[in-house]
Amino acid sequence: MGAGGIYSEIYASLASNQSLFPSLPETTIRLRTLLGQSNCDIPAAAKLLQSDPGLSAFILRVANSAGYLSRVPPKDLESALRRIGLSAASRLATTFFVRSSFRSPDPVINKVLLQAYRESTTVAVISHVLAGRVRGIDASKAMLAGLLQDIGLPPILIRLRERKDIFDDIDRRRDAVDKLAPLVGVLILKQWKFDEELIEVARSRKDWWREGGKKADLSDIVLIARLHSMIGTPQFKEAPAFQELPAFGKLPVGELTPDNSIRMLDEAREEIAGLTQMLQGV
Secondary structure (H helix, E strand, C coil): CCHHHHHHHHHHHHHHCHHHCCCCCHHHHHHHHHHCCCCCCHHHHHHHHCCCHHHHHHHHHHHCCHHHCCCCCCCCHHHHHHHHCHHHHHHHHHHHHHHHHCCCCCHHHHHHHHHHHHHHHHHHHHHHHHHCCCCCCCHHHHHHHHHHCCCCHHHHHHHHCCCHHHHCCHHHHHHHHHHHHHHHHHHHHHHCCCCHHHHHHHHCCCCCCCCCCCCCCHHHHHHHHHHHHCCCCHHHHHCCCHHHCHHHHHCCCCCCCHHHHHHHHHHCHHHHHHHHHHHHHC
16 A cells, blocks of 8 residues: 555544544533633633633733733733633633643654654744734744644654554655645644634645735645744745745735844744743643
């Protein structure tokens, strides 16, 4: 069986047994439900979040990070929620949860998953920084999108572990992941009932030639962030040049170009380091 047939077999097995997919935690589901109610307010959201000390601490750290600098830093959960907003808090709850999906009791898989998560957090953080400097793109949603673009990797790698000839070959494993991740990611996000904008981000993973609409969107930002994250790796040499990406052509002149996006990220070193530490240390 050729590679294409193997990948189709793996996808079919995952699509037919979605119990292998990660499940959203109860706190995240309840928070999303609460935010969908017309009478939702900050005290109610804070009370719900307090039931999860780890998540509460994470939201406080993010609210105090360089990306949310304010003259009066939030000292409690309610003031943190006022600072970042309830929608951002809901997205951060999912962001907090994603790391637990990149874990396995199998030490071999776990090592690969941890490396995959580090790469995902790099994409997520760069997405956050770039989105914060482009009008019309929510930075917290961009960070979540950067992580969720790789949400299909855990079940894919578990299935690939059964194919030693692919799993033990780094290049073949990466090729399999690149082929399967968009398909499986879409299935998972549909199961989680996420909006089409985030589903499209998963669908467009490494789709460098994606045209999309005339206006730059979340998928464009995450694609640009992923290409930035690959700088210095062998994969970067195989990818198209920044200026060749249709995404760049859709962005307003002067806001994000190959030169000033690199300079922008260099200037945001502190913000990037802080967010990376929070995501990898949650």
